[in-house]
Amino acid sequence: MQLQLRNITKRFGSLVANDNISLTVEPGEIHCLLGENGAGKSTLMNVLYGLYQADEGEIVLDGEVQHFSGPGDAIAAGIGMVHQHFMLVPVFTVAENVMLGNEATGFAGSLDIDAARQRVREISDRFGFHVNPDRIVEDLPVGVQQRVEIIKALSRDAKVLVFDEPTAVLTPQETDELMEIMRQLKESGAAIVFITHKLREVREVADKITVIRLGKVVGEASPTASNAELASMMVGRPVELTVSKEPASPAEDAFVVEHLSVADDTGLVHVDDVSFSIRKGEIVVVAGVQGNGQTELTEAILGLQSHVLGSIRLDGKELVGRSTRQILAAGVGFIPEDRQVDGLVGGFTIAENLMLDRSYGGEFVRAGSVQMNKLEAFAGEKLREYDVRAPGIHTRADNLSGGNQQKVVVARELSRDLRLLVAAQPTRGVDVGSIEFIHKQIVATRDRGVPVLVVSTELDEVVALADRIMVLYRGRIVGIVPADTPRDVLGLMMTGERPSGAVA
Amino acid sequence: MSEDKSQAAEAAPPEEQESPPPAPSQWHTVLRSITSGNAMVAVLSVLLSVAVGSVLILVTDEDVRSSAGYIFAQPGDFFQASWDAIYGAYSALFRGSVYNSRGADFQASIRPLTETLKFAAPLILAGLGVGLAFRAAMFNIGGRGQMLLAGAVAGWIAIEVDLPAPLHLVVALLGAMAAGALWAGIAGVLKARTGAHEVIVTIMLNYVGFYLVFYALSKESLLQAPGSFNPKSLPMQKSATLPKILGDRFTLHFGIVLALVAVVVVWWLLNRSALGYRIRAVGENPNAARTAGIDVGRIYVVVMLIAGALVGLAGANQVLGTVTSGVTVDLDAGIGFDAITVALLGRSRPLGILFAGLLFGAFKAGGFAMQASEGIPVDIVLVIQSLIVLFIAAPPLVRAIFRLPAKEEA
Numbered sequence: 063m064q065l066q067l068r069n070i071t072k073r074f075g076s077l078v079a080n081d082n083i084s085l086t087v088e089p090g091e092i093h094c095l096l097g098e099n100g101a102g103k104s105t106l107m108n109v110l111y112g113l114y115q116a117d118e119g120e121i122v123l124d125g126e127v128q129h130f131s132g133p134g135d136a137i138a139a140g141i142g143m144v145h146q147h148f149m150l151v152p153v154f155t156v157a158e159n160v161m162l163g164n165e166a167t168g169f170a171g172s173l174d175i176d177a178a179r180q181r182v183r184e185i186s187d188r189f190g191f192h193v194n195p196d197r198i199v200e201d202l203p204v205g206v207q208q209r210v211e212i213i214k215a216l217s218r219d220a221k222v223l224v225f226d227e228p229t230a231v232l233t234p235q236e237t238d239e240l241m242e243i244m245r246q247l248k249e250s251g252a253a254i255v256f257i258t259h260k261l262r263e264v265r266e267v268a269d270k271i272t273v274i275r276l277g278k279v280v281g282e283a284s285p286t287a288s289n290a291e292l293a294s295m296m297v298g299r300p301v302e303l304t305v306s307k308e309p310a311s312p313a314e315d316a317f318v319v320e321h322l323s324v325a326d327d328t329g330l331v332h333v334d335d336v337s338f339s340i341r342k343g344e345i346v347v348v349a350g351v352q353g354n355g356q357t358e359l360t361e362a363i364l365g366l367q368s369h370v371l372g373s374i375r376l377d378g379k380e381l382v383g384r385s386t387r388q389i390l391a392a393g394v395g396f397i398p399e400d401r402q403v404d405g406l407v408g409g410f411t412i413a414e415n416l417m418l419d420r421s422y423g424g425e426f427v428r429a430g431s432v433q434m435n436k437l438e439a440f441a442g443e444k445l446r447e448y449d450v451r452a453p454g455i456h457t458r459a460d461n462l463s464g465g466n467q468q469k470v471v472v473a474r475e476l477s478r479d480l481r482l483l484v485a486a487q488p489t490r491g492v493d494v495g496s497i498e499f500i501h502k503q504i505v506a507t508r509d510r511g512v513p514v515l516v517v518s519t520e521l522d523e524v525v526a527l528a529d530r531i532m533v534l535y536r537g538r539i540v541g542i543v544p545a546d547t548p549r550d551v552l553g554l555m556m557t558g559e560r561p562s563g564a565v566a
Numbered sequence: 567m568s569e570d571k572s573q574a575a576e577a578a579p580p581e582e583q584e585s586p587p588p589a590p591s592q593w594h595t596v597l598r599s600i601t602s603g604n605a606m607v608a609v610l611s612v613l614l615s616v617a618v619g620s621v622l623i624l625v626t627d628e629d630v631r632s633s634a635g636y637i638f639a640q641p642g643d644f645f646q647a648s649w650d651a652i653y654g655a656y657s658a659l660f661r662g663s664v665y666n667s668r669g670a671d672f673q674a675s676i677r678p679l680t681e682t683l684k685f686a687a688p689l690i691l692a693g694l695g696v697g698l699a700f701r702a703a704m705f706n707i708g709g710r711g712q713m714l715l716a717g718a719v720a721g722w723i724a725i726e727v728d729l730p731a732p733l734h735l736v737v738a739l740l741g742a743m744a745a746g747a748l749w750a751g752i753a754g755v756l757k758a759r760t761g762a763h764e765v766i767v768t769i770m771l772n773y774v775g776f777y778l779v780f781y782a783l784s785k786e787s788l789l790q791a792p793g794s795f796n797p798k799s800l801p802m803q804k805s806a807t808l809p810k811i812l813g814d815r816f817t818l819h820f821g822i823v824l825a826l827v828a829v830v831v832v833w834w835l836l837n838r839s840a841l842g843y844r845i846r847a848v849g850e851n852p853n854a855a856r857t858a859g860i861d862v863g864r865i866y867v868v869v870m871l872i873a874g875a876l877v878g879l880a881g882a883n884q885v886l887g888t889v890t891s892g893v894t895v896d897l898d899a900g901i902g903f904d905a906i907t908v909a910l911l912g913r914s915r916p917l918g919i920l921f922a923g924l925l926f927g928a929f930k931a932g933g934f935a936m937q938a939s940e941g942i943p944v945d946i947v948l949v950i951q952s953l954i955v956l957f958i959a960a961p962p963l964v965r966a967i968f969r970l971p972a973k974e975e976a
Contacts, residue, residue, distance in 0.1 A: 364857065366856065366857060385859070385861070386856065386857070386858075386859040387859035387860070387861065388859075389859075390858070390859045391859075396857065398857055403851070403853045403854070404853050404854050404856075404857040405854060405857070406851070406854055407846075407847050407850045407851040407854050407855070408850065408851060409846075409850040409851075410846070410847070410850060414843070417843070418847060418854065418855070418858040418860075419858035419859050421840050421843050421844050421847070421858075421860065422840070422859070427840040430839055430840050430841065431838055431839055431840065432838055432839065432840055432843055434838070
């Protein structure tokens with residue numbers, strides 16, 4: 063089925079999220095939609111899926127103009143969507159999930175689960191998915207859950223498949239498998255829209271590439287274009303993709319973690335007997351697929367976890383058992399992995415957010431009263447220094463784009479005297495231009511002699527920043543390897559396999 | 567306020583929803599939407615409620631109903647009667663609450679205004695207590711219990727303790743604040759320590775407080791007036807009462823001054839102090855506050871202590887100012903719950919609460935005049951008050967009615 067989007071315009075108040083976008087996807091083609099976060103990709107797909115109504119323009123399938131008033135219409139017309147965040151019921155089986163919303167019923171409304179099971183087997187066999195229809199979804203690995211989403215779309219005879227940032231949650235191996243699935247689907251004649259901001263994936267599978275920036279189509283690119291070309295199209299200016307950094311000149315061990323274990327309230331162990339150390343002037347990157355204990359590890363360092371065993375020492379001082387406030391005061395800077403949840407107060411202004419971890423004293427508070435003048439002067443200075451794109455220091459944080467929000471967090475944390483920097487997913491959901499900037503700041507912090515712990519699930523970032531790489535799998539260290547370890551070895555380690563030569 | 571102006575500034579594209587944060591709790595979302603709604607919605611809610619109130623006045627008015635019977639024969643009668651009813655009702659409300667044009671002399675003419683101020687004082691005080699808790703994302707439903715306990719303690723000090731004039735009053739006020747703080751603080755401590763929801767705890771403490779005060783009022787050794795069979799105390803000693811501001815011809819007492827001072831103090835606390843900064847941070851995003859080293863549990867306790875102290879002042883205002891003839895279990899006069907409405911209408915901001923409290927004070931003062939002169943049940947005013955809450959809680963409804971641009975959300 064051929065999909066055409068003609069002159070789609072979608073406005074949110076004064077903001078034009080999609081400005082006159084036209085796009086044609088042929089059957090048997092993988093069409094990549096490339097753009098930074100906030101460029102308008104997801105808005106466009108939500109228009110296509112009937113979640114939003116376009117203000118102007120039309121959706122055409124095989125020459126017929128469509129009018130979708132909701133996802134139901136879009137699905138009926140043959141459009142399937144694989145969402146970034148799976149729309150599955152965790153406690154249902156695969157078959158139950160696949161039939162959800164389209165239940166075949168027999169006598170007196172009884173569910174015809176056998177038909178659904180049969181359908182799952184059929185599709186699974188056709189594409190070699192190896193999905194058992196009777197497994198409970200929450201027990202399945204993330205990659206397989208995604209296949210369930212794909213099966214679900216295919217079971218409704220989707221001819222146009224939209225993949226919205228599908229690789230964000232996958233290991234490199236799972237990503238490769240997904241690419242293979244996408245190629246198979248393409249061969250079976252489906253039209254595929256692949257939304258991403260990861261250049262490597264684009265070049266691997268795309269037949270056509272459309273680059274979107276600030277809600278507009280800025281051009282088409284061929285899959286043979288170089289990373290640098292694609293990136294500069296996305297950002298609108300030349301971008302340095304690799305972090306230029308001098309080799310580390312690490313000094314003595316400053317941050318030492320020994321036999322650290324972290325459990326949650328239910329007694330489930332998320333970090334299991336982890337020991338490592340970071341020297342002054344060194345960046346250690348924790349690599350691994352999301353959910354393998356990274357969050358708990360960083361939170362334990364910050365005193366945000368309540369069931370912690372073992373020892374965490376910074377410059378010889380024990381941090382375990384101290385309050386978060388004491389740990390921050392000891393010189394730990396923390397960039398949390400989810401800035402909107404843990405890093406910023408959305409309803410606060412930029413200036414207010416800049417004093418979030420400094421409300422108990424210090425330069426902005428005197429006699430219990432906030433020193434507005436000092437805070438505002440400081441905020442103005444940081445706005446310039448960190449190139450935060452905002453109308454002013456009184457702009458609310460939740461009105462900023464992801465990259466600018468993150469710059470506010472980074473500015474706050476790096477403007478204290480640090481003895482350790484912990485940066486969890488420092489560039490997740492951040493535009494390419496800001497990534498470059500934030501990476502430079504992290505490296506500059508290292509060069510000032512601060513030990514730095516970075517957590518990242520993006521291999522590109524791991525390789526770009528690391529002096530040493532520590533791979534976590536199910537809460538345990540698979541190995542600590544040098545920065546020049548080949549990607550495929552790292553990918554393998556992320557699945558828990560320990561290659562020969564790795565030091566645990 | 568200045569925070570609202572930058573709304574239109576570089577809005578994040580809605581597409582940022584790509585990685586939505588885990589949904590905050592239902593209560594939290596509701597609270598955010600109530601307390602961050604804009605002032606326009608608040609004003610329009612009041613107008614809308616007054617309009618709906620008009621309809622109710624029409625329905626209950628005898629003349630309107632009888633003229634509706636022959637509306638097709640003589641429509642003029644119907645519209646005349648309707649106009650008379652509505653105009654009569656609201657002008658009576660105005661005469662009863664602001665300026666009585668029919669007053670015999672100047673003093674009689676402005677008496678309604680002083681009545682409004684008198685009724686507004688406890689609403690503002692308790693409204694600040696509820697509103698402050700709202701800013702930390704906490705529902706303080708315990709206004710009634712806090713007022714009762716504070717009133718009982720203030721009354722006990724005013725009756726049983728002998729002190730010279732200004733000191734006696736100060737001690738009684740402090741006692742009331744301490745009692746209110748204690749009663750609300752229980753909810754704060756339980757939330758901080760065990761996660762018990764403050765809504766449940768404060769509601770339950772209302773009952774506990776009520777029966778505790780009832781018990782005290784039934785024991786001569788505690789509060790009951792000697793020789794009395796009613797649950798009522800002796801009148802307050804003169805040295806502990808809030809003095810009248812405009813002499814004895816008016817009932818207005820110093821409670822309104824307390825309320826105005828409290829507005830200024832709470833404004834400073836929220837907008838200028840480091841503690842207020844932490845309170846707002848916890849209210850807006852407890853996760854970020856915790857990550858930034860703020861002791862969230864402690865803030866819950868501190869907020870409830872301050873909130874309780876403010877509500878306690880409202881209780882003292884009743885016992886030491888408005889009704890000095892003795893403590894009863896009715897001393898809260900529904901203010902503990904009206905305060906929630908006041909805080910909502912004032913959008914939890916001190917200045918907003920001041921105006922909302924004045925408006926509700928005017929409703930109270932004028933409602934009686936309306937009933938007396940026009941025979942309109944005072945319940946109409948209560949309905950209007952309730953409708954205000956309803957409209958404020960449903961901003962999309964108000965926006966739709968007035969065709970305001972909606973905030974489009976994914």
